[in-house]
Amino acid sequence: MNMDFAEKLQNYRKQKGMSQENLAEAIGVSRQAVSKWESGQSYPETDKLIALCELFQVSMDHLVRGVQSEQQELPLGSNVQTTRYRVHYEYKSKTTWFGVPLIHINVGRGMYVAKGVIAIGNIAIGTVSLGLLALGGLCLGVVSAGLVSLGALALAILLAAGGFAAGFVAAGGVAIGVLAFGGLSIGVYAFGGLAIASRIAIGGYASGHIAIGDAVRGAYTLAIQNDDFASIHADQVRSLIAQEYPKMWKPLLEWIVAMFRG
Structure with a gap:
């Protein structure tokens, strides 16, 4: 029975593309223990048998006693395993x-x-x-x-988009980033329904050093009229930003200015 188990263990391990080290790490034993199991020198304890069955998705009866497994053979390189509870x-x-x-x-x-x-x-x-x-x-x-990153919860070094997003550029229901766009946006530059920024905030409620929106709070504020951002002249925005941030990246400056009436 041990040799039959040993052969099956080795075959299943190879089918999954695992080395003895990989298998040992997956179930919490040493590589030497796996080597002894596969050579028939020793036999795993019950908890390790259960772990092996879970890993290979076979019944213990099949692995130990040779009862027919519910696995189906597939082309080399692929493996589908089906049980009553799991695919x-x-x-x-x-x-x-x-x-x-x-x-x-x-x-x-x-x-x-x-x-x-x-x-x-x-x-x-x-x-x-x-x-x-x-x-x-x-x-x-x-x-x-x-x-x-894109997801319900998205975290990224460069660009994150999702329900909650955090990244250099973040867009989402809640967005946190250097550039943040969202229902609630928090960043160096923030744009959204509720925008909170260390530098420039633009939104329904805007709070920042420069704040532009319906309700504004900051060192420098521009309040829009009738929910129309075009009510603020682009030259006002350009002049204010140039005054406070003369070294601001020009493409970003032009993009912000383009939101307003020329």
Whole structure:
């Protein structure tokens, strides 16, 4: 029975593209322990057997006693596992980039992690990542964090967009950034329904060193009339910004000025 288990363990590990070190780390044992299991020198304890069954999505009867599994064989490189309660699909491309799979898809009911240049998974980590939790370069997920992030909760170094967004440029229901756009926006430059900025705030309610909007609060304020930003002349805005921030980045200055009547 031990040799049958050992062969199955080795086969399932290889199907998932895991090394003995990877498997050992996943279930909390040493690599030597996995090596002994696969060579038939020893046998895992019950809690480790349960962890193995969860990882490979097979029943203990199948793994230990040889009862028919509900797994289905698929083309090399992909793996779909189905049980009464759970469906799992994984694909890992053979093509790699600096040792990382070009594409890794790992999804199902549970916490499955995909790591690749392009990663799609419940948890996705990659240059381009898509998942409930997405981490990396370009990220799309319910919770996303990376260089550019889109999600219900988006955190980014450059651009973040979502229900709650934080980044250098942030856009969302609640936005926090150097440039912030949203219902509630907080930043160095803030634009939105409620805009709070250290420098320039523009919105329905605006609070900043320079504040422009319906209700304004700041060192320098310009109140719009009849909810019409065109009621403020662009030259007023340009002159005020040039006075307070003479070294302001010109494209940003021109973009702000363009919001008002020329």
